Amino acid sequence: MNGSAENIVTFLAQQMVAAAVPLVIAGMGELVAELAGVINIGIEGLMLIGCIAAYVGAGGGNGSVGLAAGVLAGMGMAAIFAFVSISGRADQIVCGAAINIFALGASGTVWTVYRHWRGSHDMSVSLPHGAGFDKWPLPYLAHLPFFGRVIFDQYSLFYGGVLLGFAVWFMLRFTRMGLIIRSLGESPEACQAAGIRVRTWRWGAVLFAGGCAGAAGAYLSIMRTHAFASDMTGGQGFVVLALVIFGRWSLAGLTVGCLFFGLINAIQQVLQTARYTAHNPLIESLRHIPFQLFQMLPYLAALVALAVLSRNRPGPQALGQPWPPVSPGE
Amino acid sequence: MNPILIRQIKNAIVSITTTVMACAAALGLVLLALRLAGYPPLGILHRWIIGSVGRMYYISNSLAETCPLLLTGLAAGIAFRCGVLNIGAQGQFLVGAMVATGLATRWRIVSAPWAVMMLAVFGGILAGGLWAALASLLDRRRGVPIVLSTILLNFIALYAVQTILDGPLQAHGTSAPQSPEVQGAFWLPVLIKFSSLHIGIIFAFALAILMYVVNRQTPFGFQTLVSGLNPRAAKRAGIPVESRQFMTMFLSGCFAGLGGAFQVLGVTHFMTADFGNYGYAGIAVALLGRLNPIGIAFSALFFGLLDTGALRVEESSLGLPHNIANVVKGVVVLVMLLLIAFMQRRRLASIVSDSGGTSRGAGNLPESAAVSNETATTLPAPLDSPGPSAKGAD
Numbered sequence: 001m002n003g004s005a006e007n008i009v010t011f012l013a014q015q016m017v018a019a020a021v022p023l024v025i026a027g028m029g030e031l032v033a034e035l036a037g038v039i040n041i042g043i044e045g046l047m048l049i050g051c052i053a054a055y056v057g058a059g060g061g062n063g064s065v066g067l068a069a070g071v072l073a074g075m076g077m078a079a080i081f082a083f084v085s086i087s088g089r090a091d092q093i094v095c096g097a098a099i100n101i102f103a104l105g106a107s108g109t110v111w112t113v114y115r116h117w118r119g120s121h122d123m124s125v126s127l128p129h130g131a132g133f134d135k136w137p138l139p140y141l142a143h144l145p146f147f148g149r150v151i152f153d154q155y156s157l158f159y160g161g162v163l164l165g166f167a168v169w170f171m172l173r174f175t176r177m178g179l180i181i182r183s184l185g186e187s188p189e190a191c192q193a194a195g196i197r198v199r200t201w202r203w204g205a206v207l208f209a210g211g212c213a214g215a216a217g218a219y220l221s222i223m224r225t226h227a228f229a230s231d232m233t234g235g236q237g238f239v240v241l242a243l244v245i246f247g248r249w250s251l252a253g254l255t256v257g258c259l260f261f262g263l264i265n266a267i268q269q270v271l272q273t274a275r276y277t278a279h280n281p282l283i284e285s286l287r288h289i290p291f292q293l294f295q296m297l298p299y300l301a302a303l304v305a306l307a308v309l310s311r312n313r314p315g316p317q318a319l320g321q322p323w324p325p326v327s328p329g330e
Numbered sequence: 331m332n333p334i335l336i337r338q339i340k341n342a343i344v345s346i347t348t349t350v351m352a353c354a355a356a357l358g359l360v361l362l363a364l365r366l367a368g369y370p371p372l373g374i375l376h377r378w379i380i381g382s383v384g385r386m387y388y389i390s391n392s393l394a395e396t397c398p399l400l401l402t403g404l405a406a407g408i409a410f411r412c413g414v415l416n417i418g419a420q421g422q423f424l425v426g427a428m429v430a431t432g433l434a435t436r437w438r439i440v441s442a443p444w445a446v447m448m449l450a451v452f453g454g455i456l457a458g459g460l461w462a463a464l465a466s467l468l469d470r471r472r473g474v475p476i477v478l479s480t481i482l483l484n485f486i487a488l489y490a491v492q493t494i495l496d497g498p499l500q501a502h503g504t505s506a507p508q509s510p511e512v513q514g515a516f517w518l519p520v521l522i523k524f525s526s527l528h529i530g531i532i533f534a535f536a537l538a539i540l541m542y543v544v545n546r547q548t549p550f551g552f553q554t555l556v557s558g559l560n561p562r563a564a565k566r567a568g569i570p571v572e573s574r575q576f577m578t579m580f581l582s583g584c585f586a587g588l589g590g591a592f593q594v595l596g597v598t599h600f601m602t603a604d605f606g607n608y609g610y611a612g613i614a615v616a617l618l619g620r621l622n623p624i625g626i627a628f629s630a631l632f633f634g635l636l637d638t639g640a641l642r643v644e645e646s647s648l649g650l651p652h653n654i655a656n657v658v659k660g661v662v663v664l665v666m667l668l669l670i671a672f673m674q675r676r677r678l679a680s681i682v683s684d685s686g687g688t689s690r691g692a693g694n695l696p697e698s699a700a701v702s703n704e705t706a707t708t709l710p711a712p713l714d715s716p717g718p719s720a721k722g723a724d
Contacts, residue, residue: 039477041417041477041481080664083668084664084667084668084671085667088667088668088671088672089671089674090667090668090670090671091667093415093417093477094410094613094617094663094667095663095664095667097417097610097613097614097617097663098614098617098660098663098664098667099660099664100610100660101610101611101613101614101656101659101660101663102656102657102659102660102661102663102664103660104607104653104656104660105653105654105655105656105657105658105659105660106656106657106660108651108653108656109650109651109653109654109657111651112649112650112651112653113367113649113650116649230653235484235485238481238482238484238485241477241478241481242478242481242482245475245478290493290496290497292489292490292492292493292496292507293489293493295489295492296485296486296489296490296493299482299485299486299489300482300486302482303468303474303479303482303483303486306468306472306474306478306479306482307468307472307474308472326674
């Protein structure tokens with residue numbers, strides 16, 4: 001990295017956006033599910049399954065197959081979650097926790113079996129040439145001074161995510177569907193009375209969330225890196241959960257939260273390397289701070305932000321409650 | 331015979347059958363999946379069983395593995411029972427282990443071996459409890475949901491522990507985040523020679539029994555149960571719900587911290603950045619045990635056997651990782667949740683028909699299920715058993 005301030009700012013901004021993409025995509029899905037009254041803490045697991053499915057899917061040489069595999073795998077896992085927690089009316093938190101454990105085990109197992117099958121005993125198998133996605137600089141736009149690097153020189157899923165984001169925003173805000181989804185989380189009784197099939201709609205919202213999480217996982221394994229590592233999501237799914245609440249269940253708030261998180265992450269990465277190379281005394285003085293503290297920073301920031309902000313809006317009234325409600329005496 | 335007792339025994343039999351069925355079904359499903367993937371399921375099952383109970387050495391290792399799972403399971407269990415969603419046993423476990431390591435190695439303030447050991451264990455307990463209390467405090471003072479704060483605190487604990495293992499508590503002559511080894515004199519006594527089965531397992535099982543008694547026989551146990559089942563009703567009845575939830579959370583953290591301390595002093599004897607997933611597994615253990623301490627003891631044992639047996643599966647030439655144990659754990663919990671849901675519907679149907687209400691089949695439509703739920707809450711059934719009855723939450 002060369003030291004000029006402008007370059008660092010551009011680099012930071014680009015890294016910020018790149019780190020925020022999976023969070024925003026997975027977060028959109030989780031947002032829709034939570035607005036519909038379903039909290040899925042298994043989103044970490046769904047992302048992890050998306051990672052490994054996309055990676056294995058792309059192993060044949062075609063990245064698009066990988067992406068599709070990631071999305072489908074995420075939806076498949078979400079279907080299990082929906083079946084147990086919506087149809088079976090089980091506790092959503094516990095069900096999500098089970099999904100996480102299962103996904104950790106399943107992705108690790110598939111990963112080992114896949115390596116074995118490919119005849120490699122290394123800890124990494126690289127994707128065949130051309131199977132992963134490279135960045136897709138948009139023609140002409142990518143040459144713009146600052147924004148060219150930051151938002152017109154990203155992976156294809158970034159553009160897809162932006163389009164999907166506008167679609168979801170429009171859907172939630174202006175369509176009947178959006179109204180129904182938001183009412184499902186506030187008052188399933190009212191929906192029921194209005195003749196809306198609560199569980200069917202919730203199934204749909206959860207499947208959408210699963211697809212989003214799968215796509216976010218695919219982004220991690222076949223776009224940002226062209227590799228898989230066990231537990232490679234590293235808690236990002238949990239961060240998504242926090243950011244949805246941090247953004248007060250609004251898409252704009254979520255996006256701001258994700259960018260903020262991405263920025264802290266980018267700064268953390270830059271500082272980790274820059275404190276050894278830069279000649280600025282201020283940055284050099286950071287050398288004595290252990291790098292794990294930098295890794296902790298995003299989580300700490302999220303917690304502090306929640307503590308400072310979270311009182312104002314309580315969120316969907318019926319969040320986490322099964323429908324029809326399970327009475328305590330049952 | 332006392333009809334309440336008969337019903338409790340009946341319910342216990344039903345719960346146990348459900349759990350055993352769930353375990354068997356889950357194992358069967360995973361083996362079926364392996365069969366479809368071209369692995370020999372019977373060979374794997376054989377190795378799994380041999381690897382968990384085949385020799386005295388394996389049995390003692392399985393029991394040693396049970397210890398942390400049981401303690402984190404109890405941690406999750408008592409919290410969930412009181413309606414506090416403590417997902418943070420992992421962080422509390424790590425913090426407890428780290429403090430215990432420190433007190434047994436570099437920060438020894440007493441000299442007698444037994445005192446060092448005791449101090450390390452109690453330090454671990456207290457650290458875990460305080461870490462959990464922090465989440466509870468954030469909930470009460472700032473309205474941060476415990477589900478979220480505990481998740482975030484898990485990661486904060488992870489990196490904080492790594493920082494300390496890389497700094498003040500790093501072993502000399504290494505650059506990895508790794509603590510010095512605890513001297514042999516401060517290890518927990520071993521029950522069976524050359525194995526890692528330490529005395530902690532006895533305490534863990536004793537605590538499970540203690541918690542069972544506390545849950546059933548003390549006002550505290552009753553109040554926490556009611557707070558979990560219906561906080562509003564509990565408040566009306568004069569139960570200090572918030573204080574009970576805070577105490578439960580603290581206690582929950584203490585259990586997880588104790589698990590961490592035992593693991594360091596009894597099994598690993600030093601700490602690295604990678605210290606297992608016991609905290610997350612504890613959630614599954616608690617659910618499989620139906621939040622009942624005795625049930626949790628058995629489900630922790632089951633998970634311990636799964637984990638230890640899976641090591642043997644990994645050693646074989648099949649190319650399966652021990653992570654396969656996690657697959658089984660996840661499936662067990664999901665199957666269990668489904669079975670519980672199914673049983674609830676059947677029980678509901680029978681309660682409704684017993685009380686002279688309109689009897690409906692098990693396959694209720696959503697509308698009618700909602701109606702029969704209303705009926706179920708107004709039934710006197712939960713009132714006639716003074717302690718926590720053997721309903722789903724017990």
